[in-house]
Amino acid sequence: MNENIYTNDWTRPFYGMVRVLETYEITEFPLRIKPVDIYFHFYSGTKLASLKALQNVYDVTLKQPVFPVYTSDFIQKVLDARHASVAMQEGQWQIRTGRSLREFRLPVGEIPDLTHSSGVVGYLSVPGGTYVHLGDDQASVSLLPLNHPADPLPYVSAATAYITHFKRQGRGIRFDARGYYQPYVLLSHADHACGIKVDGREVQSTEDGKGRLKVSFPPSVGEQGPVHDIEVHCHD
Known part of the structure; x- marks a missing residue:
């Protein structure tokens, strides 16, 4: 209103x-x-x-962890949601969204199995469920109980940016990111022993008080602003 x-x-x-x-x-x-x-x-x-x-x-x-977007961005998300599809195949959920829709919510008590899923950037569990972040318009997702001991692979738990071209490199990750207002990503299962580069340059991260690393980068001006290359390399 x-x-x-x-x-x-x-x-x-x-x-x-x-x-x-x-x-x-x-x-x-x-x-x-x-x-x-x-x-x-x-x-x-x-x-x-x-x-x-x-x-x-x-x-x-x-002052809240919001991700400002243009109205035109949100409109496209709504249109993609109307055409999204979810199916079960060989024990995995097959998710098909669209160019702009990159998130869906799981019921309380479930998280994605990052080791056996593809196309999943990360997730964030909140009282209303688990929000799963995708790096593309399709993903294959295996699930685990929330309290299951998962492989501690680094992942993006939250971001104020669009993330694309996500890929895993051993125990590291690499992706492109673009945001409009004070953009950042929060990394879980990563610590200060992990090396972080933004556009090929080493950067310092900060902790958010919840055991996550916060990586900030310059904002994009306009809907077609430049993207930034984020690389995280963690030792075994």
């Missing part, structure tokens, strides 16, 4: 847009059902109360 709704057809309260933060919260937990959509009109800048409310919405939103 936009500020016209939160302000009762632009009558008052003119700071009503700030309540969109409640909407974001209840559509994120306990299960994510909608993206964050900051939708407003130019007249939000005509009153101090509405302008401050909008600034507050942006400040609070951008």
Whole structure:
């Protein structure tokens, strides 16, 4: 919804847009059902109360681990979702999406088996399930119970960037990444003994407080901005 709704057809309260933060919260937990959509009109800048409310919405939103995208990006994801297919073949899930759709959600208690899956960049388990990240428009996915001792291969648990051309190189990984706003990737099962290169240059990573390495890189300007080559090499 936009500020016209939160302000009762632009009558008052003119700071009503700030309540969109409640909407974001209840559509994120306990299960994510909608993206964050900051939708407003130019007249939000005509009153101090509405302008401050909008600034507050942006400040609070951008402090969260969000991945800003263009509306045209999101539209393409929706179209790809309408044509996505899921099938079981020889004990593996066969996922076919599209050029823009790169994620699906598993039920609570399951994770992808990275050793025996292909096309899987990584995953992130949350209370509502496990979000599986794909590196292409198709993948073959084997599953494991959440508490199963998995092979500690490095993987991308979260990112604020599009990831393409993902491939494993022994116990390392390499992929292209592109994001619009403070882009980064979070790597699980990686530590400071892993060497990390961005566009061929060694870079320093930081820990995010949850045992993951955070690798940042320059943002892309526009929907067709340059991509960055990310290489992670971990010793046995």
